[in-house]
Amino acid sequence: xxxxxxPDPVSTPPAPATSARPPGDWRLVLDGAWQLTGxxxxxxxxxxxxxxxxxxxxxxxLKAGLxxxxxxxxxxxxxxxxxxxxxxxxxxxxxxADALGSWVTLEFAGLDTFAAIELNGExxxxxxxxxxxxxxxxxxxxxVGRNTLRVRIDSIWRHVEGKPRDAExxxxxxxxxxxxxxxxxxxxxxxxxxxxxxxxxPVTLHFHDRARIDDLFIGTREISLAEGETTRARTARxxxxxxxxxxxxxxxxxxxxxxxxxxVPVWSASCTIAPGRKAxxxxxxxxxxxxxxxxxxxxxxxHSALLRLVDQDGVELDRREIRFGVRTxxxxxxxxxxxxxxxxxxxxxxxxxxxxxxRNGDTPGESFTVRVNGQRIFCKGANWVPxxxxxxxxxxxxxxxxxxxxxxxxVNCLRAWGGGIYELPAFWETCDRLGILxxxxxxxxxxxxxxxxxxxxxxxxxxxxxxxxxLRNHASLAWWIGDNENGMxxxxxxxxxxxxxxxxxxxxxxxxxxxxxxxxxxxxxFGGRPNNSQTIGDVHLSPxxxxxxxxxxxxxxxxxxxxxxxxxxxxxxxxxxTPSPRSxxxxxxxxxIADPHSPLWYYHTKDNPYTDLRQFDMQRVGAExxxxxxxxxxxxxxxxxxxxxxxxxxxxxxxxxxxGYNQGLLFWxxxxxxxxxxxxxxxxxxxxxxxxxxxxxxxxxxxxxxEEHTEGYRIWICNDLPWPCVANLRLQVQPWSGPAIYSESxxxxxPANSSFVAIDIPRWKEIDAKAAVLVCDIETKNVxxxxxxxxxxxxxxxxxxxxxxxxxxxxxxxxxxxxxxxxSTHYARVVTIDSEVDVSDNYFDMLPGEVRxxxxxxxxxxxxxxxxxxxxxNQET
Numbered sequence: 001x002x003x004x005x006x007p008d009p010v011s012t013p014p015a016p017a018t019s020a021r022p023p024g025d026w027r028l029v030l031d032g033a034w035q036l037t038g039x040x041x042x043x044x045x046x047x048x049x050x051x052x053x054x055x056x057x058x059x060x061x062l063k064a065g066l067x068x069x070x071x072x073x074x075x076x077x078x079x080x081x082x083x084x085x086x087x088x089x090x091x092x093x094x095x096x097a098d099a100l101g102s103w104v105t106l107e108f109a110g111l112d113t114f115a116a117i118e119l120n121g122e123x124x125x126x127x128x129x130x131x132x133x134x135x136x137x138x139x140x141x142x143x144v145g146r147n148t149l150r151v152r153i154d155s156i157w158r159h160v161e162g163k164p165r166d167a168e169x170x171x172x173x174x175x176x177x178x179x180x181x182x183x184x185x186x187x188x189x190x191x192x193x194x195x196x197x198x199x200x201x202p203v204t205l206h207f208h209d210r211a212r213i214d215d216l217f218i219g220t221r222e223i224s225l226a227e228g229e230t231t232r233a234r235t236a237r238x239x240x241x242x243x244x245x246x247x248x249x250x251x252x253x254x255x256x257x258x259x260x261x262x263x264v265p266v267w268s269a270s271c272t273i274a275p276g277r278k279a280x281x282x283x284x285x286x287x288x289x290x291x292x293x294x295x296x297x298x299x300x301x302x303h304s305a306l307l308r309l310v311d312q313d314g315v316e317l318d319r320r321e322i323r324f325g326v327r328t329x330x331x332x333x334x335x336x337x338x339x340x341x342x343x344x345x346x347x348x349x350x351x352x353x354x355x356x357x358x359r360n361g362d363t364p365g366e367s368f369t370v371r372v373n374g375q376r377i378f379c380k381g382a383n384w385v386p387x388x389x390x391x392x393x394x395x396x397x398x399x400x401x402x403x404x405x406x407x408x409x410x411v412n413c414l415r416a417w418g419g420g421i422y423e424l425p426a427f428w429e430t431c432d433r434l435g436i437l438x439x440x441x442x443x444x445x446x447x448x449x450x451x452x453x454x455x456x457x458x459x460x461x462x463x464x465x466x467x468x469x470x471l472r473n474h475a476s477l478a479w480w481i482g483d484n485e486n487g488m489x490x491x492x493x494x495x496x497x498x499x500x501x502x503x504x505x506x507x508x509x510x511x512x513x514x515x516x517x518x519x520x521x522x523x524x525x526f527g528g529r530p531n532n533s534q535t536i537g538d539v540h541l542s543p544x545x546x547x548x549x550x551x552x553x554x555x556x557x558x559x560x561x562x563x564x565x566x567x568x569x570x571x572x573x574x575x576x577x578t579p580s581p582r583s584x585x586x587x588x589x590x591x592x593i594a595d596p597h598s599p600l601w602y603y604h605t606k607d608n609p610y611t612d613l614r615q616f617d618m619q620r621v622g623a624e625x626x627x628x629x630x631x632x633x634x635x636x637x638x639x640x641x642x643x644x645x646x647x648x649x650x651x652x653x654x655x656x657x658x659x660g661y662n663q664g665l666l667f668w669x670x671x672x673x674x675x676x677x678x679x680x681x682x683x684x685x686x687x688x689x690x691x692x693x694x695x696x697x698x699x700x701x702x703x704x705x706x707e708e709h710t711e712g713y714r715i716w717i718c719n720d721l722p723w724p725c726v727a728n729l730r731l732q733v734q735p736w737s738g739p740a741i742y743s744e745s746x747x748x749x750x751p752a753n754s755s756f757v758a759i760d761i762p763r764w765k766e767i768d769a770k771a772a773v774l775v776c777d778i779e780t781k782n783v784x785x786x787x788x789x790x791x792x793x794x795x796x797x798x799x800x801x802x803x804x805x806x807x808x809x810x811x812x813x814x815x816x817x818x819x820x821x822x823x824s825t826h827y828a829r830v831v832t833i834d835s836e837v838d839v840s841d842n843y844f845d846m847l848p849g850e851v852r853x854x855x856x857x858x859x860x861x862x863x864x865x866x867x868x869x870x871x872x873x874n875q876e877t
Contacts, residue, residue: 030149030203034091036060041086041155056112056198056390057087071587071675071684074603076192083195086158089151093205097144102207103247104139106149110201110392113181114154120147128159129459130181130200131422131443132466138205153197156181168498170446170609177449180459183419184445184673185389189608189615190680191673194389201392201424211252211309211317214277215243215469218258218305218324219517221283223291223373230298230373230722233291236326238284239517240269242307245277251312254280261290261301273309291373292325292475294412295435296701297722300325302432302475325432325475330371331519333537335364342367345661346535352564357535359491360528365535368527368569369663370413370437370478376753378656378720379437379664380699381406381413382681383572386420386673396426401686402671403430409681409692410699413437415524415571415666418484419445420673422467431476438476439571439666441524442467442507445484448498460502465510472515479519482507485540487523488532497531499523524571533567538664540572541565543651544622546611551618555625556794559708562647563654569664573651576619577644577691579675579683581637582834586685587675594633596620605677615678619643628796638873640677642830644691645843646795648681652698653705653788656718659755667695690843697786697841702727702750704758704778706790713767713790715759715776717750724752725780733764735772736800736827737848750780768792770799773827775847789845800827802876803848809868814861820868822852827874834869846872 036051051060058079061067070076106119108127111134117124120143124136156179165174173193176186187193206212218240223233238258246252251272258267267284290301302323309317336343346365350357370377387394387402406414414431416423418441431438442464450456471477486499494500503522511520527537534541543565544558545551565573578584584593592600605616623630623643630636648667655665672680681692697703701721707714717727727750732740748758766772768791779785791798803826811818820839822831828846833839833854840855856866 026207028093028095028205028207030091030093030205034089034199037088037090038085039088040081041084041158051089053089053091053199053203054110054201054392056196056200056392058082058194058196059198059390059393070192070194073587073589073592073600076194080193082197084155084157086155087153087197089153089199090148092146092148094145095142095147099207100139100142100144102139102209103212104137104142105206105208105212106136106138107204107206108134108151108199108201109203110199111151111153112196112198112200113179114156114159116152116154118150118152128180129463132463133201133470149203151199155197156195164450167450168448172609174447177447178453178456180443180463182386182391182421183443184385187606188419189606190385190669190676190678191389191606194674196390198390198392200390208247209317210248210250210311211244211246211273213242213244213307213309213318213320215241216305216307216320216322217241217469217472217514218284218322219472219515220326220328221517223326223328225374230293230375231291232288233286233326233373234288236286236289238286238326240282240284240305241279243277243279244273244309246273246275249275252317253310255308255310257306258284258286259304259306260286261303266303286326289326292327293435294372294377294437295407296410296412296720297372297375297377298435300433300435300475322473323429323432324473327373327475328371329437329478329518331479331521332367332369332371332376334367334369336366342661345658349534349564353534356541357528357533359530360533360536363529363536366527366537366568367663368538372437372478375722376663377412377437378659378753379413379569379666380652380720381411381415381436381665382667382670382695383417384414384420384423384438385417385669385671386423387671387684389674391421391424394424398686399424399426399430402682403427403434403436405682405686405688405692406436406670407434409696410701411436411670411695413439413478413664413666414670415439415441415481417441417445417669418443418481418524422470428471428474428476432474436476437478438474439479439481439524440471440477441481441484444486444499444502447486449486449502451499451501457502457506460506464502464507465514468510468514472518477518479521480507480511480515481524482520482522484524488525488540489530491529492527492531492537497523527568534565535568538569538571539567540668541567541570542574543647544574544618546608546613546618548613551613551621551625555622558626558647559650559654562650565651566655566658566662566665568662570655570662571664571666572668573665574668574679575644575647575651575691576615576622576678577642577689578619578637578640578677579685579689580641580687580834581634582836583675583683583685583687584637584677593637596630596633596636601677604675619678622647626795628794638830638832641690642843644681644689645694648691649694649698652695653703653716653718656698656703656720656755657705657707657716659718688838688842693842693844700784700786702778702780702783703786703788704729704776705788706774706776708790712760712762713774714757715761716755717748717758717778718755719750720753721783722752725750725783727778727780729758730777731759731761732775733766733772734775734827734847735766739848740775741766741772770797773798798829800829800874802826802874803828803872804876805831805870805872807868807870809866811865815863815865816859816861817855817857818866820854820856820870822846822854822870824848824850824872829873831870831872834871835866837866
């Protein structure tokens with residue numbers, strides 16, 4: 001229900017007065033409590049409440065009890081009125097007399113979205129872009145003592161009514177094409193509609209004394225490496241650029257110092273700066289610098305650079321410090337050579353699936369390989385989406401949680417998808433530190449944007465250079481992407497491709513000027529006729545049918561579907577599954593969870609406009625096809641969790657067997673924007689889903705996998721380590737009870753960065769889902785062991801007898817960590833550990849008589865013992 005009465009107005013405590021202005025640059029942060037008033041643009045209703053900045057209106061309304069929890073069941077529908085209202089933020093702050101002689105800039109790091117700003121009753125300007133900072137010179141408008149700052153944010157509908165609505169646009173929400181804000185919360189196939197408003201990033205008054213630094217950038221142009229050396233470069237040539245502004249013609253010096261990760265100054269420069277706005281570009285050469293590497297291939301040392309402006313008396317006027325990594329990144333795009341294994345694979349795929357690649361004819365296939373410091377990297381990861389519909393409330397701790405889960409799952413690459421936001425500094429700083437490469441989309445997605453509209457083009461001309469400047473210092477930023485799927489129905493060379501005008505007239509020139517050493521891809525997917533070729537460039541492709549006829553097929557070929565879905569670089573690969581019951585209970589009622597056909601499952605799964613089946617039906621039917629009829633609510637949830645595990649592990653194993661042809665696998669998607677039951681590997685609450693554990697295991701640096709062929713089985717070893725090793729391989733045919741009926745062990749040399757068939761064994765009639773499985777274990781020093789398994793038939797046909805599980809729990813003295821020791825009498829299918837703490841492994845099978853150790857941990861010490869419920873699908877009752 002829309003509130004129609006106004007609560008008592010709230011008073012905003014002013015910022016404390018500053019007794020004296022310090023020398024040089026200083027700042028006053030205007031975050032915290034503000035007064036918020038709302039006005040229904042369609043009628044007389046108003047309300048007032050206290051707000052927090054940074055923040056969003058929905059979050060403040062929820063805190064004040066003026067909207068229900070929008071994540072519980074279908075209560076999001078009761079929150080849709082918010083986008084029809086105009087909202088005004090206001091606060092007072094105090095200034096001392098000696099602040100008024102300063103050169104002062106008011107900066108809003110983020111305003112969502114159509115805002116008019118007033119200071120002491122005088123208009124400063126208007127904004128229309130959520131993604132970029134907005135700055136205003138306000139020195140002549142400030143007062144001694146009390147000042148009042150007001151920000152009025154219009155309903156988006158004031159700015160989109162009357163706009164054309166005939167453009168092709170996923171989800172038919174064409175109004176979003178005219179609003180430079182987070183696109184997915186206009187409704188997407190994995191998040192509800194939440195069009196909000198807010199001062200979503202910090203507000204700061206910057207006081208300058210004569211001079212200021214506007215920008216500082218350091219990028220790696222090239223490195224030289226000694227033979228066999230990967231920790232350090234012999235030399236690194238850096239691009240150093242800064243921009244300054246000087247108000248008065250007084251002697252002023254810019255001093256730059258580069259400091260290595262061990263705290264040692266390694267390079268410096270200084271120059272006199274002239275009045276006005278000036279840019280300086282220099283080359284810096286470092287000797288023996290430590291190199292930054294992606295997760296799993298080396299360390300992530302970060303250098304720092306400090307730029308200071310000082311006057312002739314040595315007084316510091318401004319400073320800026322950044323951190324950066326010394327590394328190069330390139331995209332290798334090589335045509336298949338005649339007669340090569342790659343060309344044969346390309347021809348086979350085009351012959352088998354002409355609907356995917358038929359228009360490419362005899363055009364050679366083309367690779368898509370990321371190279372870091374000259375070394376080919378097999379990219380393992382997923383797509384990243386905003387972690388909340390209101391990103392102002394995503395904390396540094398939550399970024400740390402999610403990205404640590406990525407690192408722990410052996411992820412080395414995330415794609416920051418183009419319908420979200422340019423993520424906050426905490427995201428980037430954490431990726432830099434953890435070694436997670438980021439492919440960054442510019443923020444347009446799944447539509448034909450109005451590239452003939454001068455207002456839209458002007459917005460992009462402002463946004464793109466600003467974003468490049470914001471992000472380009474980060475070592476984790478690997479390559480730029482023009483958009484998400486705007487050009488997917490066009491040939492890659494077609495000048496009429498949606499998004500091409502922005503990419504070629506705005507984005508590419510801006511990158512050549514501001515970030516020339518980082519790769520740029522005009523759209524994703526990109527390559528072939530049309531874009532989205534499996535054999536040229538990157539591809540967005542699901543291995544599984546998305547129509548009723550496909551779902552009705554016999555799924556015994558599901559492994560072949562997976563093998564045939566692997567392209568040169570799968571930048572979106574889809575699997576789906578539900579969160580754990582523990583997470584489901586946070587947003588669904590028990591009756592909803594118990595009913596496989598409850599409308600609430602569909603409400604929290606959403607639907608894709610390009611399929612003729614509902615998204616949740618595809619997930620549910622896929623689970624039934626693999627695991628058989630779903631006979632109870634608990635059975636239904638467990639199978640819908642595990643279906644994503646099973647398919648994800650097989651996709652990863654297949655992609656890694658095809659390493660060389662395929663050089664990257666990014667799932668759709670890593671995290672969730674709201675509580676959902678679909679594609680993510682980590683749910684909205686930061687809890688790993690079953691598929692996260694499959695990702696963690698199959699993305700390990702060294703794995704084995706099993707491939708069936710007409711006469712037997714190929715045992716593969718896949719090594720992403722940049723160095724060779726010796727691996728111990730153990731192969732066995734394991735019935736459901738008792739010892740293995742066949743077993744052999746081998747010690748094998750494994751080349752660096754390789755994928756090859758280690759053993760080819762004949763077919764065993766016993767390897768059948770009803771009788772036994774083929775199991776292969778691999779291990780080497782300093783790398784976790786890995787297990788692969790294979791059976792004929794469908795997973796639901798596996799028939800191990802009931803087994804007894806035992807679990808011994810051990811805890812450290814502080815209650816923060818411990819271990820579990822698990823034992824099973826017979827083969828245990830899908831051992832599942834339900835707990836409020838993190839566990840190192842979950843959703844795994846156990847062999848008869850096997851002892852499995854799992855670690856557990858939680859963030860803080862607790863006197864309360866951790867609780868665990870351990871079960872498996874064939875547990876004795």
